[in-house]
Amino acid sequence: MAVVRTLLGCLLALASHAACAELPAPAPAPRQVLEFDTARSRFGFEIRTRLGQRIEGVFPRFEGRIEVLSDGRHQVHLRMFTRYVEIPGKQRYTGWMRGEEFFDSARYPVVEFDSVPYWPEVVDKGGGVQGRLILRGVSHPETLRVEPAECPRAGYDCDVVSRGTVQRGRYGMDSWQLALSDRVTFVLRARLSEAPKP
Template identity: 45%
Template sequence: MRAWIATLLLAGVGIGVAAAAAPGVIAVLDPASQFEFSLQTRWGQTLAGKFPDNEGDVTALPDGRRQVRLKLSTRTLEILDHPRYTRFARGPRFFDAERFPDVTFLSDPYPVALLHSGGELHGRLRMHGVERRERFVLSPAECADPGRGCAIVARGAVRRSDYDLDGWSMAMRDEVRFSLHVRLRDTGAR
């Protein structure tokens, strides 16, 4: 889920080269982007995970706003330092990566100023075959050129039960927290 949700952020879907970018795409995710998540057991243990394989892009809309698309692979998601939990998370009783290989996010159009000031970014999250509206909170930028000079940082939380991810319900709490650190590469269309 390395890309998820994570920053839903102003980054988006579709790693690629400038020449291969779709019309209007001004930036793609840089490989330095990080999409992390955490789950808590009913006993208070925190399990940290990441989505190492992701794609994303940012599109410039005709009205000057931007839109981000993200795509995170559930087939390669990892629960850090727990290979057994990683297998369970990818398996049929949780993410079911064979049937649902991706988590995707499409943001609502947003003003460029949001990257500088921080605030809420809304959009459609699709996970485990279920699509719902979600919200991520962007931190104020730490530099003049967010995504390039510094990471775009976003956080959010979803309920597993909203996405029919009910495996491990006796052992895991319902909330999943996401932390996204998005870096961008320009396509030349900026």
């Protein structure tokens, strides 16, 4: 009986080890969270007419944070509230952008972007930050292109500038194809609320 118990114990241990080996490795836990300074940051978008005119809009209300992961990588999370989107000085255009043919803010009040983890050197040197955009309830992978930093402490002493161009038709925003380009470029100028603590 002792031999049987020993064999059973070994089999259970092996089964448990195999089950654990099949589980995906957990993502590193956030070590620190850096909040965006909403007073000094600017989130907006650009779209061109078929005649080449550029229309610029802004998101007066938004949220943003960067999670500093335990392995040193960063992960950014953005939320832009479409109910407050506006085209400055153009009330009719503002109504269109909030309406059901564009952002449809009554049904989809938030645009979200969650990046995959990236190394912070991207902010200094520039490069792509990949992630997933949720717009009008539709989700697609997209890339933010970060411009090289203009100062040693980007995000504190100067803006972190990034742009992401999407095809609006992929998100159900396919009205006005004869008047407006299919491409919408989100423009983010981000500042952080306080310097990271050692």
